Amino acid sequence: MPLHRLRRDRGRHRGGAAVSVLLPGSRREALELLARSNGAAMPIAGGTDLLVHWPQRQEEHDRAYLDLSGIAELRPVEWTPDALVLGGLTTYWDVIRDARVGRELPLLAVAARQVGSIQIQTRGTWAGNIVNGSPAADGVPVLMAYDAVVVLESVAGREEVPLERFYEGYKQMRRRPDQLVVAIRIPRRPYTFQRFVKIGSRRAQAIAKVGLAVTHSAAGGGGWRVVAASVAPTIRRCPSIERLLEEQAAVHSPEELLPAIARDVTPIDDIRSTAEYRKLAMARVLFYDVFRGREQGAGSTDHGRRMTDNG
Ligand SMILES: Cc1cc2nc3c(=O)[nH]c(=O)nc-3n(C[C@H](O)[C@H](O)[C@H](O)COP(=O)(O)OP(=O)(O)OC[C@H]3O[C@@H](n4cnc5c(N)ncnc54)[C@H](O)[C@@H]3O)c2cc1C
Incomplete structure (x- = not known):
């Protein structure tokens, strides 16, 4: 349902419950409205996650929404000398259109292009992707x-949480209901290896069976980062695989990676795939794209792949 239809529902009562939409014009006003609702108002940005279940489970949606879409100050992408700062309303399309992202932090553009369709990319926000908390995002x-930091704000002040420590369990995260994600800060570093691979059942409009983002930076605070999606209750780093890469361990086949994968992730059988397939797919991608691919080093401009089950 488009947002303008939702707005028309403002204040409509169904058996005692009501949908109401708060329309702040500034960040400050949004934080005050959220505080006044005791955190009960639900922020809504692009609505591409929130409204998906709207027609089926309408009673769960009878509540107050805080529509962030009119807060212009949350939208821009900002480059500082040492970071790229996405706003709390920055969309995938904003990032795709920023040529500098493609040069400096290309995985952001590669992943953005793999989200849904262009319509979803122009509405969906990075903050919404984080707070929705899907393990398949x-x-x-x-x-x-890229070691992003989530910047949260409430009327009480700001708090910064590294994204790798943001999730506490399936859809559980270190965000209080009175806090908004007002920015996402990504350190600027030179990278020697960057790769994002999404395996789904189709090349487009697919939810990941396995997703992998891998980077290496020799700059201070850098090193290897291996992040896996759809193989645990939350998206998470894989410390055992990272250690093998740091130690430049000799790995001769995908199967040799399986013990480290078993320590790092806990995939399940579900409607999209099986635990077994996910582990094997992860091992193959890591072996061929990362352990072998690292020899291509900084010269490679091929940063991403979307794969179907048939490769
Ligand atoms: C057809 C379709 C295809 C899709 N394909 C993909 C895909 O390929 N890959 C993928 O990862 N996702 C996909 N999605 C899911 C969705 O588009 C993304 O997760 C998107 O990033 C959500 O952003 P949003 O702004 O629409 O979030 P919303 O739906 O507005 O909100 C999502 C959650 O975030 C909260 N929230 C939003 N902004 C803030 C903020 N600033 N501060 C605090 N809380 C906030 C909301 O309260 C809600 O809990 C798809 C969705 C659809 C409908």
């Missing part, structure tokens, strides 16, 4: 592989 893995 495409934006979160690349942000985590």
Whole structure:
């Protein structure tokens, strides 16, 4: 349902419950409205996650929404000397259109292009992808592989949480209901290796069976980052695989990676795939794209792949 239809529902009552939409014009006003609702108002940005279940489970949606879409100050992408700062409303399309992203932090653009369709890319936001908390999200893995920091704000002040420590369990995260994601800060570093691979059942409009974002930077605070999606209750880094890469361990086949994969992730059988397939797919991508691919080093401009089950 488009947002303008939702707005028309403002204040409509159904058996005592009501949908209401708060329309702040500034960040400050949004934080005050959120505080006044005791965190009960639900922020809505692009609505591409939130409204998906709207027609089926309408009673769960009878509540107050805080529509962030009119807050212009949350939209721009900002480059500082040492970071790229995405706003709390920055969309995938904003990032795709920024040529500098493609040059400096290309995995952001590669992942953004793999989200849904162009319509979803122009509405969906990076902050919405983070707070939705799906273990199969495409934006979160690349942000985590770039050491992104989530900037949260409430009327009480600001708090910064590294994305790799943001999730506490399935859809559980270190965000209080009175806090908004107002920015996502990504450190600027030179990278020697960057790769994002999404395996799905189709080349487009697919939810990942396995997603992998891998980076290496020799700069201070850098090193290898291996981030996996759809193989655990939350998107997460893989410390055992990272250690093998740091130690430049000799790995001769995908199967040799399986013990480290078993330590790092806990995939399940579900409607999209099986735990077994996910582990094997992860091992093959890591072996062929990362352990072998690292020899291509900084010269490679091929940063991403979307794969179907048939390769
Ligand atoms: C057809 C379709 C295809 C899709 N394909 C993909 C895909 O390929 N890959 C993928 O990863 N996702 C996909 N999605 C999911 C969705 O588009 C993304 O997760 C998107 O990033 C969500 O952003 P949004 O702004 O629309 O979030 P919303 O739906 O507005 O909100 C999502 C959650 O985030 C919260 N929220 C939003 N902004 C803030 C903020 N600033 N501060 C605090 N909380 C906030 C909301 O309260 C809600 O809990 C798809 C969705 C659809 C409908």
